[in-house]
Amino acid sequence: MYKQLASPTTIRVLHVYPAPETDPLICSLEHCDIDSDPEYEAISYVWGDSDLAWSVICDSNVIPVTRSLHEALLRIRLPDQRRTVWIDGLCINQIDAIEKSHQVQLMQRVYRNAYRVLVWLGPDLHGDARDAFDVCFTLGQRDMNAEELRISLTNINLRMDTSYVMWYSFRALCEFALAKDLLFLWGAEEIPWIYINMAVSNLQETDVMWRFTPYKSTLLEPISRLSAIKDQRCYATSFMGTIHTARAFGCSDSRDRIFAILGLECGDDRWAAADPAGQSLAEATIPDYTLPVEHVYRQFAIRALQRGLTEDIFLAVQHGEQLEEWQPGDMPSWSPHWDLPLVNNFPFCHRLHEICKFPGLSVESGISFTGCGSELLSMLRTYLDPLAIDTLNVLSATLDTIVALSDTMEFVQFRLPGTILESFWEEHIRPREADPGYEAVMTDLCETATYYMTSENHVSAFYTISQHPWERSPAAIAEYAKYGEYAMLRSIAQLLLETSEIASVGNPALLDKEKGEHGYFKRFYITQQGYVGMCPAAAQPGDHVALLWNTDCPMILRPQDGFYRIVGGSYMAAVNRKEMEGIPHPLDDLLSGGLQPEVIQIR
Structure with a gap:
C-alpha cells in the first residue's frame, strides 16, 4: 500500500470519507509536499494497546490498526463531507524504520503547519465528559479570584480523572507545544484548549484547589505541565527541563523520548551547545529507529558530555530503589535511563563557590572517556561508538561518606x-x-x-x-x-x-x-562528620558525597572494585552555609587546598 515518498519534504495525508457512524472506515492516502502548505488537521492520540485487532479500508486495502487509532478516526469522521487529517499510525509506514526516522524529523512541521490539532482523549466510558468539560467552561471563562473560585468549586462536580492516561502521553507534550489551535475530543463531547488552559490557570494560581479538594490536586499536575509547555513557560524555556518533563509522560517507543523532542524550540543555549567541530547537540542527534533504546540513550549522553553538559547529564541519572553492581556489558550508571520518571531532582538548590567547579579546565582535561578495551578516547573526536564506551574519567573531590539513612x-x-x-x-x-x-x-x-x-x-x-x-x-x-x-x-x-x-x-x-x-522517593542521610542531606532512594551507607567536574550539585557515588557508579544527585544543607558552629564546613579542605581533586573512573 505504501509508495515511496518522492522527496525529503513529502508527507502523506489521510482522506477520511463520509459515512454513517456504523459504517466501516474508508479512506485514502495522498502524497503532498509540506512546503506547499497542504490543508489538513493533525490527530493527537494515545497509541494504547499495540494489538492490531481493528481495521480500516485504505486505498481498497484492508489495513490492521490499533483500537485507539480506529476509535479516533471514527470520532472525527463526518457524516456528509470528506475530512483530511494527518495521523502517524497510517501516514507513516511504521514497519519501515528508515522512513520513520526521516518522517519524525518532519513532525515538528507537520504539527506546526496543521490548521488545527484534534486531541482524542478516548471514549467516554462512564459518562463523565459533559461534566468535566462543563467544569472547564465554567472555570475557564475568565480570571477568577480565590473567593469566586471557591464558590464555583462548591457548586460543581469536579471530575477530570477518567482520561488521566492522555495527559501522560509523551507525544502529546510535543504536539501541544507545536499546535496553532487545539480541540479536545472526549467521547461525543469537545472543548477548545483555551478553556482548559484558563481553568487550570485559575486553579494553579491560588491555594483553593489544594485546600478544597487536596486528593484531586495531583490530577491537575500533568495538565499544568502541558500548559506550561504550550505557553512557553517554565520547562519550555529549558532544553533539559523539557526532557525531564517528558519523563513523567507515557511513551509507546522509548526512543521518542529523545527523537520526538528535537522539534521543540527550547529557549536556552544548551540545546545549541556545539562540539569542537561546531555541530550543535540538535544537529548531532539524528533519529534512527534501527538503533536499540540503550544505544540511543548512551549516544545522547556522550554527545551532551562532549559539549560540556556535565551537570545536565549527571543530575538526570535515575535508578529505582536499588543500584545493582555493574558488570561488563551493562549500561553504565552515568547514562540516564530517560524512560524512568525523574523523582530525584536536585538542581538549583546549591550556591557553591566557583572554585568547587574546578574552573579553568576544558572539557578535555575535566572529563574523558575510556573504551571497553581500556583505550583512552578523546572527548574531541567527532564520532564515538556509544557501545564501545563504558567508563568516564572525571575530576572529583569527595566531601564525606554516608553512615546512615532514613527509610524511603x-x-x-x-x-x-x-x-x-x-x-x-x-x-x-x-x-x-x-x-x-x-x-x-x-x-x-x-x-x-x-x-x-x-x-x-x-x-x-x-x-x-x-x-x-x-x-x-x-x-x-x-x-x-x-x-x-x-x-x-x-x-x-x-x-x-x-x-x-x-x-x-x-x-x-x-x-x-x-x-x-x-x-x-528520597531519603534523609547523615555523614561521618554530621552533615545532613537528602538523596535518592537507591543510596546506602558507605556511599560518598562528592563534587564532580563542572557541577554545582554534590553527587552520590558508590565505590566498586576501584571505580565508582553514580547513584544520583543530592542536597547537602551545610554546603550552603558560610560557617557552622561546632562542625567544620564541608568545603573547608577543598577551598584551603588540603583536599586535592583527583580523576576517578565512573561506570
Whole structure:
C-alpha cells in the first residue's frame, strides 16, 4: 500500500470519507509536499494497546490498526463531507524504520503547519465528559479570584480523572507545544484548549484547589505541565527541563523520548551547545529507529558530555530503589535511563563557590572517556561508538561518606513527623544532643526538611512538618516546646526559643504542599562528620558525597572494585552555609587546598 515518498519534504495525508457512524472506515492516502502548505488537521492520540485487532479500508486495502487509532478516526469522521487529517499510525509506514526516522524529523512541521490539532482523549466510558468539560467552561471563562473560585468549586462536580492516561502521553507534550489551535475530543463531547488552559490557570494560581479538594490536586499536575509547555513557560524555556518533563509522560517507543523532542524550540543555549567541530547537540542527534533504546540513550549522553553538559547529564541519572553492581556489558550508571520518571531532582538548590567547579579546565582535561578495551578516547573526536564506551574519567573531590539513612519517603509519609523523619531524628540525630555541633546538625535537618525553600529554616520546619495551623507566635512555640506531641518538634521549638529565631512564615499550608512533592522517593542521610542531606532512594551507607567536574550539585557515588557508579544527585544543607558552629564546613579542605581533586573512573 505504501509508495515511496518522492522527496525529503513529502508527507502523506489521510482522506477520511463520509459515512454513517456504523459504517466501516474508508479512506485514502495522498502524497503532498509540506512546503506547499497542504490543508489538513493533525490527530493527537494515545497509541494504547499495540494489538492490531481493528481495521480500516485504505486505498481498497484492508489495513490492521490499533483500537485507539480506529476509535479516533471514527470520532472525527463526518457524516456528509470528506475530512483530511494527518495521523502517524497510517501516514507513516511504521514497519519501515528508515522512513520513520526521516518522517519524525518532519513532525515538528507537520504539527506546526496543521490548521488545527484534534486531541482524542478516548471514549467516554462512564459518562463523565459533559461534566468535566462543563467544569472547564465554567472555570475557564475568565480570571477568577480565590473567593469566586471557591464558590464555583462548591457548586460543581469536579471530575477530570477518567482520561488521566492522555495527559501522560509523551507525544502529546510535543504536539501541544507545536499546535496553532487545539480541540479536545472526549467521547461525543469537545472543548477548545483555551478553556482548559484558563481553568487550570485559575486553579494553579491560588491555594483553593489544594485546600478544597487536596486528593484531586495531583490530577491537575500533568495538565499544568502541558500548559506550561504550550505557553512557553517554565520547562519550555529549558532544553533539559523539557526532557525531564517528558519523563513523567507515557511513551509507546522509548526512543521518542529523545527523537520526538528535537522539534521543540527550547529557549536556552544548551540545546545549541556545539562540539569542537561546531555541530550543535540538535544537529548531532539524528533519529534512527534501527538503533536499540540503550544505544540511543548512551549516544545522547556522550554527545551532551562532549559539549560540556556535565551537570545536565549527571543530575538526570535515575535508578529505582536499588543500584545493582555493574558488570561488563551493562549500561553504565552515568547514562540516564530517560524512560524512568525523574523523582530525584536536585538542581538549583546549591550556591557553591566557583572554585568547587574546578574552573579553568576544558572539557578535555575535566572529563574523558575510556573504551571497553581500556583505550583512552578523546572527548574531541567527532564520532564515538556509544557501545564501545563504558567508563568516564572525571575530576572529583569527595566531601564525606554516608553512615546512615532514613527509610524511603512516600508522598504522604514525608509530611508526617511521627513516621520517617521523626524516626531518623530519634535514631541518628538526637544522640548528638550534647555535642557542640548539635545546633548545626539540627539546622541542617530543618533546612533539608523544608528543602531550601526559605531562609527561616527552623520556623519553616516547625510549621511545615507539624502539618497543623499553629498560632505563629513565641507563646505558641514555647507551649509546644513543653507539651508538644512529637519530640523532634519539641526540640526544634526549643531551639527557636534559645536562638530567638522566631519569625513568620507567609503560608505554611503551601510550604506543606511543596514538601510532599519534593520529598517523594528520597531519603534523609547523615555523614561521618554530621552533615545532613537528602538523596535518592537507591543510596546506602558507605556511599560518598562528592563534587564532580563542572557541577554545582554534590553527587552520590558508590565505590566498586576501584571505580565508582553514580547513584544520583543530592542536597547537602551545610554546603550552603558560610560557617557552622561546632562542625567544620564541608568545603573547608577543598577551598584551603588540603583536599586535592583527583580523576576517578565512573561506570
